Amino acid sequence: MKSYISRLTNFFAAILIALISMPLLAGLTYANTGFSALVIEPDTGRILYEYNSNEARYPASLTKVMTLYMIFDALKHGQVNLNTSIVFSQKAVSQQPSKLGAKLGETIPLELAIKILVVKSANDVSVAVAEKLSGSEDAFVIQMNNMAKKLGLQQTNFTNSHGLPSLKQLSTAHDMAILASRIQKDFPKYFHNFSVTSFVYNDKVTETHNRVMRDYYGATGMKTGYIRLSGFNLITTATRSNKRIIGVVFGGKTAKDRDEFMTLILDKSFEVLLNSRNKKMRIDIAVNPDIIVVHPSVQAQIDAQKATQKKQVKTAITPPIKKQVKTAITPPTKNQVQPPKASSQSSAKYSIQVGSFKEYKNAQAQSHSAIKILGKGRARVASLQNGYHRALIDTFNQQSAANACSKLKAKDVECLVIRQ
Template sequence: MRSYNRHSFGVAVFLLFCIQLLTISSAQANPRYAAIVIDVESGDVLHSANADATRYPASLTKVMTLYMLFEALENGSMHLSQPMTVSSHAASMPASKLWLTAGSTISVEDAIKALVVRSANDVAVVVAEALGGSESGFARMMTQRAHELGMPDTVFRNASGLPDNGQITTARDMATLSIRVMQDFPQYYHYFSTQSFTYRGTTHTSHNRLLRNYAGADGLKTGFIRASGFNVATSAMRNDRRIVSVVMGGFTAASRDTHMADLLDRGFARLSMLQRGDWIAQADVLGDSMELPESPPASDLQLAAAPEAAGQPVGDERRLSFQSEMGVEMGSADDPIRALIAQAETPQSSGGNWAVQVGAFNDPDQARHLATRAADQLANLMRDLRVSVAESEGERRVFRARLIDLQENDAHSACNSLRAQGMDCMVVAHY
């Protein structure tokens, strides 16, 4: 995290706290969102938002599948080179998968890498059947073991995290699992930092971009199904202290990752203050929740800031091109504290030829609603924002929701702030 002097940082934290009190009622919370940040050494909860609310784990389930596999390696009932047979049930699993064929085999070590990197649903079933005889039997074993580990609100119905209304957990339980897997199996934890692996001539790359983009992150796992939104469990080290954080319910992988990076940054900042005994450490520098806009109905959504976002590719993660288009920087670059300081130090400009687009819809009222919500979320950073709902040219009527008449720097600052709050956006020229 970028350094501040002690006085300035304390003032900034206090100002952020005041802003949160003023704005929390103006935004509508994402009903799928939950988060928790824990200092592993002390067990202190540095931040909690809906941490005990029921959520769908998606592919975070595979951390439990791996925990069970690590136990089998530890007790000698399995070994890393041992082949496991692929059943027709396993081979029939939907993507993400390794495309294993029925009757073939995969080694335990390759299975571990496939679960971490590829989040392969077919491999999850192979492991389940090898350890539990059947996937349903293994799911019961997973649930029982989870409760023994201190995860009372978790129920598993499958080994992969594929949709099942009965497969539930909480952010707190997922954080507990993340801590236990690294503490109970330090000899295997390094697999969670694997970013790519090659299997039968094909190289697979991890969905977990935090491992590449956040300094100090060294594991764990991402997950996505439509019902859960974008989930991630992350562990990171800084100054010999480890933090584990879980974020659930992100609208996109990009906004989820940015929010996770901010939570980790602020978690390490608060941990540092607690170690120094600063009085300001008693304030919640992380805030109570990440407020996110409601997701518009899929039938109405044409562009969620960029055309690629309208698609729904199958798999554990959707790759949205606007992440690279906007030049996402992880962590405190999107920190509202820094934005507030910048606003105080720099005169605000207006009347520019740039805009922030937050979506495009068939319904102009829906477009205006989202643009107005975006303006409200920026009200404490930018004054007198102009909302525009303009019909695009073409055979099909599409209404663009934009905040207009901005200077280019202000447009990028506004979009970064919106993204930090979970709203997708892109900066565009507007004449």
């Protein structure tokens, strides 16, 4: 009985400390809220590498990929054109850096605004564009979230157009990979903007700080992101020998660590795609804790908070799910804590994907084959617009889905947990 109560106490202490710690951590230098990574082949839906890709993270300026999606959508439908003037309001000019530094009432053409969002990730430009497209940033954010749902970004929530700190601004590596895939597919006319390396404003040239996009062999573009809560984030799209992949990394301790890890998983993914005949093969790369380790001064403050907050924990009504929650500042493990989610995990439904196929019947057969291994679940096939069909198994909660995936991977069956 004492052991049970102790586990309950530790469980809720972890949650309480994680939540209370977040305002404190916003003023510190290190990423403390988790590491995630994913590499996919968007043309088939194949997963080449995965690490905590469905864990909620702070997207930071990866948010601007959705802002740019909204811009390209407005261009496509004739709502604006590349010469449309973007006016800087008081709200726009008052944004925190990174920013262009435009003056109140100043205007720039939309074409330049797009380049600035990609290269400099300017928050004042993001707000000015949002106000132009929707009348206000608040209205724009509503439209962003509606579009996110339409695109299938099931674990994403936006509260602003730029990605500056907000505890409710959440996404996952999985959702960001979907967004990158859709913006590449839906707007081929404008996607080249993600490979822009510089822009000129007031006779000054500003160069990109996206070193992977600039230097990686085969890179076609995409976006960086950083706030102290998130660590260093990155999306990269790349093509070699007509094989396209998308990589996402959340939570690097430094830009260098993030870039090196992205380069590693992209290189290994291309090796598998171009050289292996095993269509189910994935790369297996351990995450080095050194690239995301918490600085001792941060750990000391968290430890101090644990000591003072533990006494305030109330007795729980329901027992914790085993290993589901740990403190939000430890090096990543397979069961690392998530930042606060937009909805309760206990009531959420999950599916597992066990493959992606050109033929519907093959996807259907794969689902039923996986069910035979698991002894439970409901087979389903999701047909994609690119002609591929995803083999899915439904009726799981988060923990049982993770357990099922572990069982399938032990049998060399491709598997990914997906929130419905």
